[in-house]
Each structure stands twice: as structure tokens, then as C-alpha cells.
Amino acid sequence: MSGVRPTILDLAALCGVSPATVSNALADKPNVKAETRDLVRRKAREIGYHASSAARGLRLGRSWSIGLVVGDIANPFVPDVVRGVEDVVWRERKNLILCNTDFQAEKKTAYVRSLLDKQIDGMIVLSQILDAQDMERVAAAGIPLVTVNRRAPDFSTDYVGIDNQSGVRMAVDYLVSLGHRRIAFVKGLFRSSSADDRFAAYQAAVQAHGLDGDPSLAVQGDYSMESGDSAARSLMALSQRPTAILAANDLMALGALGALHDLGIRVPADVSVVGFDNIQLAEHPLLNLTTINHPKRETGDAAARLLLQRIAGDRNEPPRSVVLKPSLIVRGTTAPPPSTPKPRRRRPVTVRGTGDGG
């Protein structure tokens, strides 16, 4: 009702001590008599005293909150990472300021400035790159920064990512082991480092295996389901179709799955599909997508740990990187290509579809 909260002076008066002593008592400083400490604590609880964050923030120059910059929280990949971050951050009772940039440079910049004004303790940037000016501002403010999934081009920061190359390599190796030779690739967002990494890895793997290097097998996507849909359609319109489609993320793979279904093309009997990320719904029995697992929660966890260490410790130590390992999750969207002799070694595969299977 009242809207007035007790200040440290109220509490001090109530306890008959000075505000300094209250502060010390509450902070568990050694120089305060046990009885006094207990008295202060008891009274504090009684009147529901809590220090004002603004006041201590002003005094101490910190805010006990960390900024989390994401492109689109509604992308199913993102919330899992956020959970990992939140979990760690909450243990130190820091708050998370969620900044959804919608991939707009302007909004990103504005958010960064807002975070700096708030004197955040640190910042995590997920699947995005800050432009040079923003980076400079963050550095000038001395705010620890961890980038996730995209490396900063020139400035070096703490970084958490996944070994995209080995992930893609595992997928291609597996498809090859099933007998595929014409493997298409749906690229991720234009000019994203993770997308570039994955595409480069695909090209390297194609070369290493001596596969069909037909450039029309690589089509541009943008990590969205729609782009996976149209990618699959254009691939299936090719005079010489691929027997397998590897997408740079699950959303596009699922889009491809939908398109193939619409086109009446059977998966995996006619075409195999592999995704990347292993989002939650990929394991639904009706989707049952073979994919590369991206340890999402661990990613968030690692990013938060790196950040907290940097906040607590020496800011001048060289930047650290955590590169997590992907793993292949074989489900039901992969099988040997049609009319192929038994492949060399075929892993057990869950049959999908209602009586389609191979």
C-alpha cells in the first residue's frame, strides 16, 4: 500500500546503531560484534529491509545483471541456450536482461548502449556479431563479453562454440557410409560465420570423399523453415536429384521434410535428410530427424561460466575459447539411397513413416 521502503537509516535507527554498522553487519564484515550482527539481521527481516540496487549500483559501479543479446528468442535453438545461461547466472543471484535484436543492426546498437548505461556486469552475445563500433564501446566500458557461435572478427573475446566442421563431417561420413554420393547442402544465413564454417566443412568433406561436387547441389538458405522448404523444392527440380539433403540447421531440415512430403517424395526411401542442432521437436516420432546434436544448454552454461570468471577474475588475461563437441543422432530420416547395393556398414535406423520404410 505505502510504497515507501525502509532505508538503511530506518534500520539503523531501529537497531540503535549507525548505518555503517548495519551495512557491515549485513555484509558479514568481520569487524562487527556477533550480537549486533544478529540483531541487525533479525530486525532487517522483521521490517523487510532490502538494500536498494540503484544505490549500491551507483556506489559500487555494478548492477548484478548481465545482458543477453539474442537475434530471435522464438527460434527454438535459442531458449535452450538461454536456460543454460540463466541457470548459472542465477546461482550468483545476477539478473538476465534479455535483448532481442531481431537481427537489426540499429536495435542491436541501441541495446548495447542501453546495457552499458545500466553498467551491466557482463554481456553474452548469441549467434550474432557486434559491429566494430559496438565492440569498441563495450571494450571501452571495460565490460566482459562472451560471444557464442560467432567469433568476433578482429577483436578477440571469450568465445563458446561448437566444432561445426567435425559435426558436418560426421553427417557426411554417415551418409557416405550409407552409400550416398550426391549429397546436397542447404546453407545457413548469408554471411554468418557458423554458416560459413558448416558450408566449408561440407565442401571439404565432399572433396575428401571424392563425391559429386556439382555446385547446384549447394543452395542458399537463411536458417528458417521456409527457406528449407524452398531449398528442397529447388533441389528436387534438378534434372539430376540428390539422394540426400544435409541442412545447416534443423529448422531448414524440417522445412525440407515438409516440402518432400508435399511433393510425395518418400523419406528416407527416396531421399535422406539430415539436420543440425537437434532441437527439441526433432525427436518427435513423426519428424524423427537424423541430425547433429548441438549441446545447447551446455553452450549457455559454458558461456555464463566464462563470463562470471572473467567478471570475478583478471580482465587482462588472454581470451579463452570453449569449443563443444557435436554428435551424430541417427533417427529415421536417413537410409541408403534407392536401388543401391548393400552399403558397406549400415547402422541401425529407426524406420519412419507409416509403412514407407526401407
Add this chain to the structure above:
Amino acid sequence: MSGVRPTILDLAALCGVSPATVSNALADKPNVKAETRDLVRRKAREIGYHASSAARGLRLGRSWSIGLVVGDIANPFVPDVVRGVEDVVWRERKNLILCNTDFQAEKKTAYVRSLLDKQIDGMIVLSQILDAQDMERVAAAGIPLVTVNRRAPDFSTDYVGIDNQSGVRMAVDYLVSLGHRRIAFVKGLFRSSSADDRFAAYQAAVQAHGLDGDPSLAVQGDYSMESGDSAARSLMALSQRPTAILAANDLMALGALGALHDLGIRVPADVSVVGFDNIQLAEHPLLNLTTINHPKRETGDAAARLLLQRIAGDRNEPPRSVVLKPSLIVRGTTAPPPSTPKPRRRRPVTVRGTGDGG
């Protein structure tokens, strides 16, 4: 590099005016000469001056951030609502503090206190109820609060929700129109007001239509996919099976879909399935779930608007409610029950599955 940001005194000195004038200039107060204003602004931009949030927060008793309390950000329903909130809140350049409670009462309480310490401008609580003590604290601090999807039991706050009853009613009506008489219901989380509403609506609709009221047709779930899976399995184990399953949310409906697929039961030929919420992936061609649309983004939007109005305006006005309208989205998981004469009126239905359809 430096880590020292310019203060208002620096800027004042630089401009050869007093800090008060700088403050007024930057705040566009009328009592400042145009030239002075422009000078101050230019210099401010030059040296990159931004007021410290902590300082003005302390002075003004506000923080330009709003707390968003969710149970689990990884639940696909949640991020869409968050997007709606973020969009509106960002327009006023307020920040969002994301609090993920994991549905733990303790964590919820701790987060609320932390938010109050931060002097947040307002608070949105999504699909959860604060306990009486927390509510009291929020009220005592005079912090505007909007609850979403769950009404506060005793305290009355601003509220945004959906008309659960009419949503469920639409689903049941539709199933009945297809010819179903034995319609099962998978209940949502125990002791959640939205789950209760939906279940009550189901019961009412069953009664209104004079359907089979067999109590074993109502099984308890918890809004998770797993619970939908086991619910469907237990329903299919019934000696007299339902011909349709209505789940209190999409996740459970998808779980049911998976279970039915595993059991070799065809959807919708043998059993129809209807969800609630219309999460993004429900429209995937391979899932193609008939469901009730919950306007998620609009929900977040409305909640944020309500909150901002309350922050800006009179706090003593009576609480307002926004109740959004659900709508039926007919997709491929619904059809007339097996061996039924043509239903009275059958809406066009996308056939799903690979040649299952009816």
C-alpha cells in the same frame, strides 16, 4: 580501454555550463536556449556521454526495466509471448529482466524480491501465480503487475488471458460435427487455473452435447509432451477407446500423436487428435495438428500495453482484463470417426500421413 565514462560534470565543464543546464538540455526542458541545447547535445555525442542508469534510478526511483517472470522459457509457447512483450517494451526503451522460475516456489520468491530491489517499473507474470506473500510484497512496493493466463486468486491485478472455455467449446463442437461421441480429454498441469478452465469447459461441452461422459476418458497430464504420450497410451488401453483426443495444449497433443504412431494407430482415420495453443511447429506438414489458436504474440503485446499504461497512468484505477479470442485451426489430425455415416457437415481437411487418409 580506460573504463572511465564521462559524467555530467565532465560534459558541463566541456560546454562551459552547469550540470543542471546539461541535464535540462538533454531532457529537452523548455527553459534552455536553443544554442545551448544544441551545443550540449553535440558535445554529448562527441564524447559519448550517457547518463548513468544507476544514478538516475536512485534519484528518480525507477529503473526503466520490467520484470518478466516465466516458468520455462524453453516451452515453445513462451518465447512467442515474450516476443510480443519485448516488442512493446522496447518501444519505450525499457529493458526486460527475464526470470525463469522452473516452477519452483522458492526461486519465484527470490526473483520477485530481486526485482523489487531493482525498483523495476513493472512486472509481468506468465502462466503462473505468485503466492500471497509475494503478491503482498509487490503491492506494498507499489509495483504495477500484470498476470497472464492465470488469474490471481484473491488480489485483483491487470490480466491478460484467452477465452479458454470458448476455445475448448469450438474444439468439441467441431469433433461432434464430425460425428465423434467418445471424446477423451488430456488435462493440463494439476492446479493451474487455465487447465481447470479448459477441463471444466470440456465437461460442460460433453454435457451440452449429451456425449459419453465416461470419467475414464479424462486423464491427467502436465502440459508436457511425455504426459501426452502416456495419456494416449492409457486411453488406447481402454476397453472402449475414444475416437478423438482433445489435449489441453499442443505439446500433449503432439505427445499423443507420437504414441499413436508408435502404436500403429492411424491419425485421423482411427483416432482424431486436437491440441490447444497452435505452437509454431504444429503446422509442420508432418505434424499438421488441428488445434485451437492461442494468439501468443498478441497476448504478450496486450500484457505489455496494459503494464505500460498502468505505469504511466493512474495506479488506483480498477484492474483491467483483456481476454483474447481463440480460433479453431483445422488441419490434418481430425476426421470423422471410423465406420460412421457421412457427418452432417464436414469441413475440408488436409489429408495427412502417406496415404492413410480418409
Add this chain to the structure above:
DNA sequence: TTGTAAGCGTTATCAT
């Protein structure tokens, strides 16, 4: 139109 000064609620320094 501008400047002076008080005060927001803490914590740290320095006395006592």
C-alpha cells in the same frame, strides 16, 4: 536563461 545546492541510499575510509 542559467547556476547552486540538496538529496536519492549505499559503502568505504578514517576516526574514535
Add this chain to the structure above:
DNA sequence: ATGATAACGCTTACAA
């Protein structure tokens, strides 16, 4: 072991 005091950076009366 405790207390007085200054300072953090800002905004707003009020004075000039």
C-alpha cells in the same frame, strides 16, 4: 567494535 562523513552521478527546487 562502532560512528561520522564523503562520495557515487544524477535531477529538481530554488535562487540569481
